[in-house]
Amino acid sequence: MTASTAQTTMSDGTKGLVVRGLTTTFDTTRGLAIAAADVDFDVAPGEVVGLVGESGSGKSVTLRSIMRLIREPGKVSGRVEWGGRDLVAMPAEELRKVRGGEIAMIFQEPMTALNPVLPIGVQIEENLKAHTGLTGSQRRARALELMNIVGIPAAERRLDEYPHQFSGGMRQRAMIAIALACSPKLLLADEPTTALDVTIQDQILKLLLDLRDRLAMSVVLVTHDLGVVAATCDRMAVMYAGRIVETGTVAEVFARPHHPYTRGLLGSVPRSGHSRTMLQSIDGTPPSLTALPQGCAFHPRCSFATEICRTDRPPLDLIGAGRRVACHHHEEVAAAEPIL
Amino acid sequence: MNTHRPILSVDGVSKRFSGPYSLLRRLKGEPPLAVHALSNVTLDVERGETLGIVGESGCGKSTLARCMVRLHEADDGAVRFDGTDISNLHGSARRAFNRRVQMIFQDPYGSLNPRMTVQQIIGEALSVHKMRPKADIPARIAELLDLVRLPADAAARYPHEFSGGQRQRIGIARALAVEPEVIVADELVSALDVSVQAQVVNLLLQLQEKLHLTVVFVAHDLRLVRHISHRVVVMYLGQIMEISPADALFSAPRHPYSKALLEAAPELDPGQKNRNVALRGELPSPLNVPPGCPFAGRCPHVFDRCTVERPLLSPRGPGQLAACHLTDFGAAEAAATLPAQPGH
Numbered sequence: 001m002t003a004s005t006a007q008t009t010m011s012d013g014t015k016g017l018v019v020r021g022l023t024t025t026f027d028t029t030r031g032l033a034i035a036a037a038d039v040d041f042d043v044a045p046g047e048v049v050g051l052v053g054e055s056g057s058g059k060s061v062t063l064r065s066i067m068r069l070i071r072e073p074g075k076v077s078g079r080v081e082w083g084g085r086d087l088v089a090m091p092a093e094e095l096r097k098v099r100g101g102e103i104a105m106i107f108q109e110p111m112t113a114l115n116p117v118l119p120i121g122v123q124i125e126e127n128l129k130a131h132t133g134l135t136g137s138q139r140r141a142r143a144l145e146l147m148n149i150v151g152i153p154a155a156e157r158r159l160d161e162y163p164h165q166f167s168g169g170m171r172q173r174a175m176i177a178i179a180l181a182c183s184p185k186l187l188l189a190d191e192p193t194t195a196l197d198v199t200i201q202d203q204i205l206k207l208l209l210d211l212r213d214r215l216a217m218s219v220v221l222v223t224h225d226l227g228v229v230a231a232t233c234d235r236m237a238v239m240y241a242g243r244i245v246e247t248g249t250v251a252e253v254f255a256r257p258h259h260p261y262t263r264g265l266l267g268s269v270p271r272s273g274h275s276r277t278m279l280q281s282i283d284g285t286p287p288s289l290t291a292l293p294q295g296c297a298f299h300p301r302c303s304f305a306t307e308i309c310r311t312d313r314p315p316l317d318l319i320g321a322g323r324r325v326a327c328h329h330h331e332e333v334a335a336a337e338p339i340l
Numbered sequence: 341m342n343t344h345r346p347i348l349s350v351d352g353v354s355k356r357f358s359g360p361y362s363l364l365r366r367l368k369g370e371p372p373l374a375v376h377a378l379s380n381v382t383l384d385v386e387r388g389e390t391l392g393i394v395g396e397s398g399c400g401k402s403t404l405a406r407c408m409v410r411l412h413e414a415d416d417g418a419v420r421f422d423g424t425d426i427s428n429l430h431g432s433a434r435r436a437f438n439r440r441v442q443m444i445f446q447d448p449y450g451s452l453n454p455r456m457t458v459q460q461i462i463g464e465a466l467s468v469h470k471m472r473p474k475a476d477i478p479a480r481i482a483e484l485l486d487l488v489r490l491p492a493d494a495a496a497r498y499p500h501e502f503s504g505g506q507r508q509r510i511g512i513a514r515a516l517a518v519e520p521e522v523i524v525a526d527e528l529v530s531a532l533d534v535s536v537q538a539q540v541v542n543l544l545l546q547l548q549e550k551l552h553l554t555v556v557f558v559a560h561d562l563r564l565v566r567h568i569s570h571r572v573v574v575m576y577l578g579q580i581m582e583i584s585p586a587d588a589l590f591s592a593p594r595h596p597y598s599k600a601l602l603e604a605a606p607e608l609d610p611g612q613k614n615r616n617v618a619l620r621g622e623l624p625s626p627l628n629v630p631p632g633c634p635f636a637g638r639c640p641h642v643f644d645r646c647t648v649e650r651p652l653l654s655p656r657g658p659g660q661l662a663a664c665h666l667t668d669f670g671a672a673e674a675a676a677t678l679p680a681q682p683g684h
C-alpha cells in the first residue's frame with residue numbers, strides 16, 4: 001500500500017487526495033454490512049476521477065466516509081490523506097475548518113442538503129462567514145458572483161428566495177454555488193446531475209469542468225452513467241459490492257476493460273450503429289452486502305469465473321501506472337473480443 | 341387485417357390539468373391556472389413497430405401514454421384504436437380494448453399488489469379476461485414466467501422478494517398474459533441499474549419478435565430509445581417537435597430542439613469530449629405556454645416569426661416530420677447522410 005502512495009506525489013510536491021484501506025461497516029439486523037471495503041484510490045490536483053458502480057455498490061458511503069459524515073453505528077477505518085494530513089484521524093474541530101472550505105461536497109439529494117427555512121443567499125454567506133474573513137458586504141457580493149457563475153438567472157432576486165422556490169436544476173446549481181463558495185481544492189460530487197434533465201445535466205457538467213480549470217480543483221464525481229464518465233472524467237474507479245475492482249484512465253478502461261464487471265457494464269450501454277441488437281447484459285443481480293459470496297464477490301455473475309474465483313478473493317493488483325484490477329483472469333478478460 | 345391503417349392513432353389530442361389555485365387569483369376572481377400537458381398532439385403508431393417517445397421531464401410523455409390506453413380522457417381530439425375512437429368504446433368492446441392494449445408502468449413495485457403472489461397477480465389477469473379455462477391457468481403461468489425468464493418457483497413468491505429487474509419482468513409477464521397487440525411501456529427500465537436494464541431491453545426485443553407486438557416506449561434516455569425504436573417522437577412542453585425514423589433522427593435531426601437534446605446527451609466515447617454547452621436556459625413553466633413555438637425561448641435559431649406563430653408539424657425527409665419555421669433546418673446534414681451520396 002505504501003509503495004503506491006508515491007505515485008500521486010506530483011513533481012512540485014503537492015499531493016492530492018490519497019485514500020488507503022478505507023473501510024466502512026454498518027451493524028444491521030441481518031449482520032455486519034461492509035459497505036466500503038479496503039478502498040484505495042488517488043486523485044491528483046486538478047484531476048476529475050469518476051467513481052462508478054451499480055446502486056448499493058458503496059459509492060455514496062465512500063464519499064461520506066472521506067468527509068467523515070458516517071454516523072454511528074457506522075464505523076470507518078483506514079486513511080484519507082489530504083495535503084499530508086489524515087482526515088480520518090483529524091480532531092473534529094480541525095476537520096470542521098477543512099470541510100466546506102478546502103473540501104466541499106455536493107450531495108445526491110439537494111433538498112436534504114439545503115436548509116429549507118433559509119434563503120439561498122444566506123446559506124452561501126454562512127459558508128463564507130465560517131471559512132473566510134470577508135465582511136458582510138463582501139460576502140453578499142461574492143454570493144451574487146457565485147450565483148452568476150453557476151448560471152442562476154436573475155441572481156439578485158434569487159438570493160432572497162428559498163429552496164422550494166427553485167426548480168430541481170436550480171437547486172442543484174445553488175448547492176454547487178454553496179460548495180464553491182470558498183474555492184475548494186477538492187470537490188466530492190455525489191450524482192450531481194442524476195435527477196436532472198439532459199440539457200441541464202450538460203450545463204452543470206460543463207460548469208464543473210470550467211471551474212476545475214479555473215480553480216485547479218480536484219473532483220471525485222460519483223455517477224452510474226458511463227456517458228457522464230466518458231464526457232467529464234480523466235480517470236475512473238469501478239466499484240462492485242463495496243470494493244474497487246478496477247481503476248485507470250477513462251480512455252484505457254473504456255478501450256480495454258480488465259475486469260469482467262467493467263466489461264459487462266460497458267456492454268450494457270446501447271451504442272450508435274447497433275440498433276435493435278441484443279445488449280451484452282450481465283446476468284443476475286448484485287449480492288446483498290450481508291451475504292457476500294466467498295472468493296470474488298462477482299463470481300456468481302461472471303462468465304470468466306473458475307474454481308479459484310469461488311474460493312480466493314482477487315487482490316487489487318497494479319497492472320500498469322495508475323492501472324489496477326482485482327480479477328484472477330484479468331488478462332483473459334482484456335484479451336477477449338472487444339465489446340461491439 | 342388492414343395493414344395500411346395504423347394500429348393506434350392520436351389525432352389532435354390536448355389534455356389540461358388544473359394547476360395551483362393561488363389565494364391571489366381566488367381573490368381576484370380569476371380561474372385556476374391550467375397545466376397544458378398536451379397541446380394538439382397528432383401521431384400514428386404502426387402495427388409491429390416500436391415507437392419511442394422522448395423529451396425532458398414534464399413534457400407530457402406519461403400523459404400521452406395514459407391517453408393512449410384511456411387512463412386519461414383527452415380534452416380535445418381523439419385516440420383511435422384500429423380505426424375506432426376509444427372514447428366511444430363501452431362494455432365488451434371496452435374490455436376487449438383493455439386487453440389488446442396493455443400499459444406497463446415505471447414503478448414496478450407500486451403497480452404490483454404486495455399482498456398477492458406472482459401466481460395470483462398473473463392468474464387474476466388471465467381470469468379477468470377469460471384467457472384460459474381454469475384448469476389450464478397454472479400451466480399458462482409457468483409458460484409466461486419462462487417467457488420472461490423468471491424461475492418457475494417465482495410463482496409462489498411475493499413482489500418484495502424480487503429485485504427491481506425481476507419485478508419489472510413480473511409486470512411484463514402480467515401484461516403479456518392477456519396476449520395484447522400493443523404494449524405501452526412508460527419508463528420501463530429507468531429505475532434499473534444499467535446491467536439489469538440491458539436484461540430487460542433484450543427481453544423486450546426478443547418478445548417483440550416472437551409475439552409481433554407493437555410497442556410504445558416512453559423514456560428520457562436517448563441512447564436507449566435509439567437502440568430499441570424504429571421511429572422516435574421528440575416532445576417539448578406538451579407538443580411534438582419532431583417525428584423521425586430513429587436512424588434519421590440521430591444522424592440528422594430536423595428540429596433545433598432534437599439537435600440540442602442529442603448534443604446534450606453525453607457520448608460514450610471518451611475521445612469525443614466536447615466543452616460547449618448544448619442548450620442554455622431551462623424549461624418554461626407548463627402554466628405559461630408561450631404563444632408561438634414552445635422552444636422559442638431557448639432556441640439558438642429563433643427569429644421574430646417564432647414568438648408569434650406556432651409552427652405546425654410538417655413533412656421533411658422520408659417519414660420525417662418537424663414543427664419548426666426553419667423548414668431547411670438539418671436538410672444539408674440529411675442530404676449528406678443519404679446513402680445515394682456515399683462521398684460523405
Ligand SMILES: Nc1ncnc2c1ncn2[C@@H]1O[C@H](COP(=O)(O)OP(=O)(O)OP(=O)(O)O)[C@@H](O)[C@H]1O
Pocket residue numbers: 026028033035053054055056057058059060061062074108224289
Ligand atoms: N446508515 C446505514 N446503515 C446501514 N446500511 C447502510 C447505511 N448507509 C448505507 N448503507 C448500505 O451501504 C451500501 C452502499 O450504499 P451507498 O449509498 O454507498 O450506495 P451507492 O453506491 O451510493 O448507491 P446508489 O447508486 O443507489 O446511490 C448499501 O447496501 C446500503 O444499504
Ligand SMILES: Nc1ncnc2c1ncn2[C@@H]1O[C@H](COP(=O)(O)OP(=O)(O)OP(=O)(O)O)[C@@H](O)[C@H]1O
Pocket residue numbers: 357358359375376377395396397398399400401402403404560626
Ligand atoms: N394528474 C395531474 N394533475 C396535474 N398536473 C399533472 C398531472 N399529471 C401530469 N401533470 C402535469 O402535466 C405535465 C406533463 O406531465 P407528464 O407526467 O406527462 O410529463 P413526463 O414527460 O412524463 O415527465 P417525466 O419525464 O418527469 O415523467 C407536467 O407539468 C405535470 O406536472
Ligand code: SF4
Pocket residue numbers: 259260261296297298299300302303304305306309314326327328329330
Ligand atoms: S476473479 Fe473470477 S469471478 Fe471475479 S471477476 Fe475475475 S474471473 Fe470473474
Ligand SMILES: [Mg+2]
Pocket residue numbers: 059060061108190
Ligand atoms: Mg449513492
Ligand SMILES: [Mg+2]
Pocket residue numbers: 401402403527
Ligand atoms: Mg413520465
